[in-house]
Amino acid sequence: xxxxxxxxxxxxxxxxxxxxxxxxxxxxxxxxxxxxxxxxxxxxxxxxxxxxxxxxxxxxxxxxxxxxxxxxxxxxxxxxxxxxxxxxxxxxxxxxxxxxxxxxxxxxxxxxxxxxxxxxxxxxxxxxxxxxxxxxxxxxxxxxxxxxxxxxxxxxxxxxxxxxxxxxxxxxxxxxxxxxxxxxxxxxxxxxxxxxxxxxxxxxxxxxxxxxxxxxxxxxxxxxxxxxxxxxxxxxxxxxxxxxxxxxxxxxxxxxxxxxxxxxxxxxxxxxxxxxxxxxxxxxxxxxxxxxxxxxxxxxxxxxxxxxxxxxxxxxxxxxxxxxxxxxxxxxxxxxxxxxxxxxxxxxxxxxxxxxxxxxxxxxxxxxxxxxxxxxxxxxxxxxxxxxxxxxxxxxxxxxxxxxxxxxxxxxxxxxxxxxxxxxxxxxxxxxxxxxxxxxxxxxxxxxxxxxxxxxxxxxxxxxxxxxxxxxxxxxxxxxxxxxxxxxxxxxxxxxxxxxxxxxxxxxxxxxxxxxxxxxxxxxxxxxxxxxxxxxxxxxxxxxxxxxxxxxxxxxxxxx
Ligand code: AMP
Numbered sequence: 175x176x177x178x179x180x181x182x183x184x185x186x187x188x189x190x191x192x193x194x195x196x197x198x199x200x201x202x203x204x205x206x207x208x209x210x211x212x213x214x215x216x217x218x219x220x221x222x223x224x225x226x227x228x229x230x231x232x233x234x235x236x237x238x239x240x241x242x243x244x245x246x247x248x249x250x251x252x253x254x255x256x257x258x259x260x261x262x263x264x265x266x267x268x269x270x271x272x273x274x275x276x277x278x279x280x281x282x283x284x285x286x287x288x289x290x291x292x293x294x295x296x297x298x299x300x301x302x303x304x305x306x307x308x309x310x311x312x313x314x315x316x317x318x319x320x321x322x323x324x325x326x327x328x329x330x331x332x333x334x335x336x337x338x339x340x341x342x343x344x345x346x347x348x349x350x351x352x353x354x355x356x357x358x359x360x361x362x363x364x365x366x367x368x369x370x371x372x373x374x375x376x377x378x379x380x381x382x383x384x385x386x387x388x389x390x391x392x393x394x395x396x397x398x399x400x401x402x403x404x405x406x407x408x409x410x411x412x413x414x415x416x417x418x419x420x421x422x423x424x425x426x427x428x429x430x431x432x433x434x435x436x437x438x439x440x441x442x443x444x445x446x447x448x449x450x451x452x453x454x455x456x457x458x459x460x461x462x463x464x465x466x467x468x469x470x471x472x473x474x475x476x477x478x479x480x481x482x483x484x485x486x487x488x489x490x491x492x493x494x495x496x497x498x499x500x501x502x503x504x505x506x507x508x509x510x511x512x513x514x515x516x517x518x519x520x521x522x523x524x525x526x527x528x529x530x531x532x533x534x535x536x537x538x539x540x541x542x543x544x545x546x547x548x549x550x551x552x553x554x555x556x557x558x559x560x561x562x563x564x565x566x567x568x569x570x571x572x573x574x575x576x577x578x579x580x581x582x583x584x585x586x587x588x589x590x591x592x593x594x595x596x597x598x599x600x601x602x603x604x605x606x607x608x609x610x611x612x613x614x615x616x617x618x619x620x621x622x623x624x625x626x627x628x629x630x631x632x633x634x635x636x637x638x639x640x641x642x643x644x645x646x647x648x649x650x651x652x653x654x655x656x657x658x659x660x661x662x663x664x665x666x667x668x669x670x671x672x673x674x675x676x677x678x679x680x681x682x683x684x685x686x687x688x689x690x691x692x693x694x695x696x697x698x699x700x701x702x703x704x705x706x707x708x709x710x711x712x713x714x715x716x717x718x719x720x721x722x723x724x725x726x727x728x729x730x731x732x733x734x
Pocket of ligand 1: 519523524525606623632
């Protein structure tokens with residue numbers, strides 16, 4: 175079925191605080207500049223006891239842009255941001271956008287090979303990393319396209335040195351091309367040569383993977399980001415006086431757009447608290463008077479698990495969202511019962527520049543009775559939703575099919591991959607790989623997944639990447655990786671392995687082997703050794719059979 179755009183959706187509460195909507199701007203830079211002009215002295219960034227006003231963040235990002243430019247960075251260049259949620263992340267974003275350059279989000283959990291693969295694919299020209307990662311990053315980047323490496327300390331922009339976050343106040347030597355804060359001082363008062371980024375310029379290059387093939391960079395343009403920011407703001411009414419806590423990591427599209435960009439462009443304050451630590455984030459809610467955030471359901475579970483968490487911590491919250499992974503209805507209910515705050519579901523993908531379907535503020539998501547699935551919400555303005563059969567034909571209302579999305583939020587394609595673009599988003603219609611049902615009122619329910627993806631706390635794991643690593647181990651003959659339901663993470667990674675004759679390996683050994691090569695969330699938590707993996711008659715390993723099977727492991731040689 176096709177869900178027509180509902181004109182009434184546009185009339186949900188909208189902020190009156192801004193003269194011009196973000197969508198009316200031609201780039202994120204003009205939207206940011208308008209915000210600075212409107213309210214220069216209000217806090218734009220907070221980090222523990224530190225704060226930067228919009229004016230200060232503007233001046234710092236001007237200086238940083240001039241420093242990047244002095245190192246040869248130009249419009250269209252890709253620059254890696256290899257940082258946790260620190261204020262420098264936002265300054266780097268603003269600086270890159272002012273140059274018309276692209277922010278390449280790099281997960282600080284990546285191990286060498288993962289980092290190098292993405293940097294090479296994107297042909298990044300520079301990277302900003304944590305000072306603690308300089309040595310490792312330099313080793314990884316030798317011979318790459320990266321011409322400069324700048325580092326920064328998580329200790330900057332605050333003075334409290336919270337011992338839960340900072341185990342040492344020692345500062346390692348900066349990267350060869352300098353320390354970020356020192357560069358901002360050196361270039362203070364400078365601005366880069368004027369560039370006017372357009373809506374088609376790429377603001378973020380965000381890597382995602384696929385069932386087959388290497389990771390692909392989704393090109394989230396300025397126009398895409400403005401569209402998502404504006405549609406979310408139209409629903410939430412986010413504006414001056416709001417405080418947005420970055421619960422999602424900024425290297426993921428949701429953190430980048432619906433934590434950082436939305437706060438920066440909506441006159442709100444963006445609060446950063448480093449890598450997610452539940453007890454630190456809980457305090458940040460209360461200390462900064464947080465009114466809005468989006469985080470994974472695992473993050474809310476972690477807050478819920480803190481025995482000292484109280485309704486008072488969430489007293490200032492107006493709207494909480496959770497996206498990226500399925501939410502059990504009971505989780506939402508028990509959170510509301512204990513803290514008095516309702517967690518609104520939100521759906522998005524890297525390719526849709528994050529949030530595109532959401533539960534409107536103040537509404538309660540219905541549950542699809544046959545499957546017990548909590549609705550992910552209603553389409554946000556300007557999104558066209560279709561549910562299609564394998565031939566791309568719309569299915570009747572209430573029936574399940576693949577969710578297909580189009581609209582100004584959907585990226586124009588993957589960086590340098592015309593074939594993958596044509597396959598995943600033919601004629602701009604994104605085949606999500608999610609199986610959905612849309613009810614008569616337009617509520618969307620995700621009831622299954624076509625793609626071979628494991629969803630660990632909202633982080634996506636592609637079995638093929640983990641299997642490739644296991645195959646590098648000399649004792650491994652065959653490997654298949656699947657997701658298992660997990661009460662805390664949603665799903666967890668489990669590997670099935672057969673060994674070469676005469677070779678041996680233990681579970682711990684293979685897990686340790688994976689940990690050296692993969693970000694921790696991708697590593698198997700369990701390894702099962704079996705003599706022969708289930709295969710089709712043509713010899714293809716049947717992951718689905720392993721996934722469906724609760725222990726004990728299914729018999730080998732299955733042909734179904
Ligand atoms: P990513 O590209 O990492 O943002 O992952 C996008 C995928 O996450 C979607 O295709 C869905 O499979 C899943 N996802 C996103 N939001 C939700 C949600 N609210 N509920 C269930 N799954 C979700």
